[in-house]
Amino acid sequence: MDVFLLMQLLIAAVAGALLYTLIGIAPGTDETAVLAPVTLVLVLTGLSPIIILTFFISAIVAKKLTDSIPVAVAGIPGGVMAAPMVEHALVLKKHNRADLAIRKMASGSVIGTLISVPLSLLLAQQLLPFADAVRTYANPLFFFGAIFLALMSRERIVSLLAILPLAIVIQGLRELYWSVGVVPENETVFTSFFLGITIGPVLLTLFELFNTKKRQAVPKHDAKEVKLRDQHHIKGLHPFKILSKEELTWSTLSSVFGSFLFILSPVGITILLGEVISSRVKDPIRKASLAISSMDALTNAAYISGTLIPLIALGVPLSPVAIGPGGALFNAPPVFNETYNMHHALSMSEFVVATVIGAAVAILITYFIIVKYAESICYVVFKYIPHEALLALFIGLVVLLSFMDGGLLNVFGVGLIAIVAGYFHRLGMNYGVQFMVLYAAPWLIGLF
Numbered sequence: 001m002d003v004f005l006l007m008q009l010l011i012a013a014v015a016g017a018l019l020y021t022l023i024g025i026a027p028g029t030d031e032t033a034v035l036a037p038v039t040l041v042l043v044l045t046g047l048s049p050i051i052i053l054t055f056f057i058s059a060i061v062a063k064k065l066t067d068s069i070p071v072a073v074a075g076i077p078g079g080v081m082a083a084p085m086v087e088h089a090l091v092l093k094k095h096n097r098a099d100l101a102i103r104k105m106a107s108g109s110v111i112g113t114l115i116s117v118p119l120s121l122l123l124a125q126q127l128l129p130f131a132d133a134v135r136t137y138a139n140p141l142f143f144f145g146a147i148f149l150a151l152m153s154r155e156r157i158v159s160l161l162a163i164l165p166l167a168i169v170i171q172g173l174r175e176l177y178w179s180v181g182v183v184p185e186n187e188t189v190f191t192s193f194f195l196g197i198t199i200g201p202v203l204l205t206l207f208e209l210f211n212t213k214k215r216q217a218v219p220k221h222d223a224k225e226v227k228l229r230d231q232h233h234i235k236g237l238h239p240f241k242i243l244s245k246e247e248l249t250w251s252t253l254s255s256v257f258g259s260f261l262f263i264l265s266p267v268g269i270t271i272l273l274g275e276v277i278s279s280r281v282k283d284p285i286r287k288a289s290l291a292i293s294s295m296d297a298l299t300n301a302a303y304i305s306g307t308l309i310p311l312i313a314l315g316v317p318l319s320p321v322a323i324g325p326g327g328a329l330f331n332a333p334p335v336f337n338e339t340y341n342m343h344h345a346l347s348m349s350e351f352v353v354a355t356v357i358g359a360a361v362a363i364l365i366t367y368f369i370i371v372k373y374a375e376s377i378c379y380v381v382f383k384y385i386p387h388e389a390l391l392a393l394f395i396g397l398v399v400l401l402s403f404m405d406g407g408l409l410n411v412f413g414v415g416l417i418a419i420v421a422g423y424f425h426r427l428g429m430n431y432g433v434q435f436m437v438l439y440a441a442p443w444l445i446g447l448f
Contacts, residue, residue: 009054009354013361016058021366024066026390031067031303032431034390035059035325036198037397040191043332044401049345050354056329057358060307062366064300065109068292072101084271085295088278088288095285101292107239108251108293110367112300113359115255120305121352123259127313131343134314138338139443145318146436152264155428162424166434167441169420173413174442182406187333190438192402192410194327196417197434199398202391203415204422239367247290250277251297258301262309262319266302270295304359312351315343317439320432327435 023034035056042052067082071089085105092101134141150159170193177183196203208214243251254273261269278291306321307329316338317323317330329342336342346354402414421434437444 005048005050008048008051009357010361012051012055013058013358014365016055016358017062017362017365020059020062021066022385023390024063025069026385031063032198032324033202033394035063036327037195037394037401039326040195040328040332040401041397043328043335044191046335049342050350053329053342053346053351053354054358056307056326057304057355058362059358060303060325061109061113061300061359061362064112064296064303065106065362065366068105068109068296069102072098072105084274085292088291088295091284091288092292097285100289103242104247104289104293105296106367107242108247108296109300110239110363111243111248111251111293112255112258112297113304113363115252115297116259116301116304117308117355117359119256119259119301120262120308121312121355123305124309124312124351125348127309131314134316134318138316139440141316141318142436142440143444146433146440149320149430149432149436153428153430153433158424158427159429159433162427162429163433163437164444166420166424166429166437167444169417170438170441171445173417177406177410177413180409182409188442189405189410189413190331190333191328192398192405192414193417193438194331194435195398195401196414197421197431197438198324199395200418200420200422200434201425202395202422203418204426207419243293244289247293250290250294254294254298255301258298259305262302262305262321264302264320266299266306266321269302270298273298304355308351308355311343312348315341317435320430320435323435323439324431331439 019038020034038059039052039056042055068085068089071082071085072093089098089101089105092098146163147160150156150163153159173193174183174189177189178185183189209218240248254277257273258266258269274291274295277294278287281287281290303321303325306319307326310316310318310322311326311329315330317327322330329336331337331341398414399411402411406413424434425431
């Protein structure tokens with residue numbers, strides 16, 4: 001590897017860490033909605049795959065490190081994955097220990113990263129012999145994956161019943177585009193449909209505001225006042241010293257579980273294992289500290305393994321993380337498709353280099369430097385970076401890519417998919433099921 005490429009990898013890692021440190025602190029920034037569009041744009045620009053992967057790994061680690069900070073200081077989750085930790089973080093905040101919550105969660109994230117990176121690379125190496133068999137049956141595997149994730153979700157019946165209708169909408173739009181000549185018959189619209197599902201819940205909420213009764217029924221609130229404590233007294237950020245032996249042990253075990261259970265929903269296993277681990281502890285501060293450190297370790301491990309194992313071993317996005325935030329690494333026409341994606345573009349050594357550099361840079365920047373000033377960063381983000389501005393940026397990006405995919409008709413087609421997907425999401429059909437349906441739609445509709 002030459003020095004110039006190494007410098008490019010370092011720049012990509014630094015950019016990913018800095019960008020997603022700010023985005024991670026912004027309240028309510030869903031991981032899929034903020035990671036998938038940016039990754040997709042990088043792929044479509046033609047950047048080297050190893051640079052894109054370095055950026056993506058750095059972004060994941062930084063996002064997972066920082067999205068728990070607003071939980072600790074304000075009781076507001078920075079992302080979907082931080083939501084299970086709100087209750088425990090509020091306990092520490094109530095006892096005037098928000099600074100402890102920040103350090104415990106950040107340390108748990110670091111442990112999760114340090115455990116999952118080598119373990120994921122090892123597991124991926126062991127699964128490589130099965131790659132050809134998996135790719136041969138990829139389409140039915142996506143369908144059964146959708147059924148599996150639907151059964152694992154809280155709203156099982158809704159998720160199962162919505163699989164076929166969503167597939168009909170997706171494939172029906174593709175047939176429409178081919179019939180009117182908007183898209184050549186040898187091309188399949190995928191990228192913009194993927195992004196439509198990603199912004200579905202947000203677009204549905206915005207669309208409802210055009211309804212007079214809905215708009216008038218929306219509760220009005222004054223500006224929310226968030227009080228932040230001065231954090232100058234925090235000293236020492238060594239994760240192995242911040243965590244107790246009990247917390248370090250359970251964070252390590254949680255990371256191992258998260259890495260092996262990469263095919264399951266990260267939110268589901270975080271809630272389940274976090275509560276199981278902390279349920280036997282009675283002291284509220286000790287219980288909350290144990291829960292948030294082990295949960296953060298598990299979420300980091302689940303995200304990293306859920307990306308790396310399918311990417312390296314299979315070349316098929318058979319995990320909720322791979323098919324959601326990491327979807328563009330597998331399928332982003334015309335650069336990547338089901339027969340050629342990052343799995344084929346990079347060697348094992350390149351995967352290792354990109355992962356190690358991305359994770360290491362993100363930890364060094366986000367953990368050892370930025371987390372120390374978490375309260376100050378929260379102040380800047382909460383006061384000067386509106387949540388709505390970030391959402392508008394990503395929606396604008398989706399509209400642009402939709403127009404590039406299939407013109408004005410596709411902009412409205414993607415809007416239709418977003419509203420349908422957003423409605424199903426509101427009823428309980430999670431992103432994982434919807435993305436599996438997106439991949440399985442041609443095969444599933446072809447059965448009829």
